[in-house]
Amino acid sequence: MEDVQVVAMLVRRCIAGDSAAWEEIVQTYNRRIYNICYRFAGSGDDAEDLTQEVFIKMYRTLSSYDSSKGAFVTWVTTITRNLLVDHFRKTKQDRMTDSMDATTEHEDAQPLSEQIQDQSAPPDAHVRQREVGETVHAALGKLSPELREAVILRDLQDMDYREIANVLKVPEGTVKSRINRGRAELARLLQRTYRQVM
């Protein structure tokens, strides 16, 4: 996924004070971090603040990164996840509940298969697709944080189980179990929304 030597060199340059190297790191990872934060925290504003916090933390602790202990992307994700935990503790979640219900109201019970697999693409297909995305996003926010982070790292960030276990500091079996439950719980929430059994 990442060239270990290239990243290690980038980090070394960065620690030596090369701001171009730091900018490269920011350019490379901001999208990933922002997306993790957005999917976990729910709102774009929070995600923006959190992403900045992640990079500030990274910048301060860059010299503590040890390439022998794991990939840089795992280290970055761990920092992100730890900040998300802090964020979650500070702000108790109820935020997504309302938007979930709101989406349900203007979303009719059209089967998902029709919504997604309709390739003839009428003008409002994008709108509909976006609405589906918003509904899934809102449902994700209703999962417990342990399940949410597990499915985000697996299904949205495509990390393997070992990497996720590394980030979450739990055994791989626990990771798999959380992913199973997270996915199933999400399906149940959406099933209720769309009144449709997958």
Added chain:
Amino acid sequence: MPEQTSNGMQCHEFDGLLSDALDGLLSGAKLDRFQAHARACPACGPLFAEAEAGRNWLKGLTEVEPPAGLVENILASTTGIASDRLRAPALSTPPRVSWLERVQARFSDAMQPIWATVRQPRFAMSFGMAFFSLSVALSVVGVKPSDLRQISLRPAALRHTYYNTQARVVRYYDNIRLVYEVQSRVRGFKRSLTPAEPGPVKPKDRKNDTSKEPEQKQERNYSQTENNLILACAPLGPSVNDLPVVSVTTYRRFV
């Protein structure tokens, strides 16, 4: 081994294999046992269907676009806040860079190797410097070495060339003088605001410290206001203090 069916696998084992099954990593007997358990177990069967559905929902989510300016904000908040810790030398240079300073910095960077060679034999130094200033002055006003070859050596023509060049030099330095005067006044003003103690970096060290210039410049542009206030008191970088001020006074008499 189809005869092992439902009691050939326990629920926790099924749970452990579920993600692999969805990833299509199960095969042979293991897959058979897995599927058999899914059919027979009232808890695991629905779990399998739901997990698969949930994964499909999640896979349908596309990546979102980070807001515009996120990278700039990150750079401002990181290189601004942490610069005093991670790279202390950055503090010895001013936060904002005018185009003139940039040009001068680039110019002195480019001249570094030349300087090194010329300086090596000590007796040649003054000679080298004289030649250097002359060529710099000429190139600055747009006289190329190829032009020199074509200069007529007749006294009248020579005089014409001389006055022509002198006029260009004078015009150029008239313009540049204004800039430097403004600069030196600003500098004087800054010094009057600075406590009497000398700056953190000695002039001698500065000449050798140009290697880090380009990146520092970039970060200065994004510096936070708080840092600007501190840095405004710091002495100016190497490029400003070196050649130009002296040249101005020299050419002033020329006018």
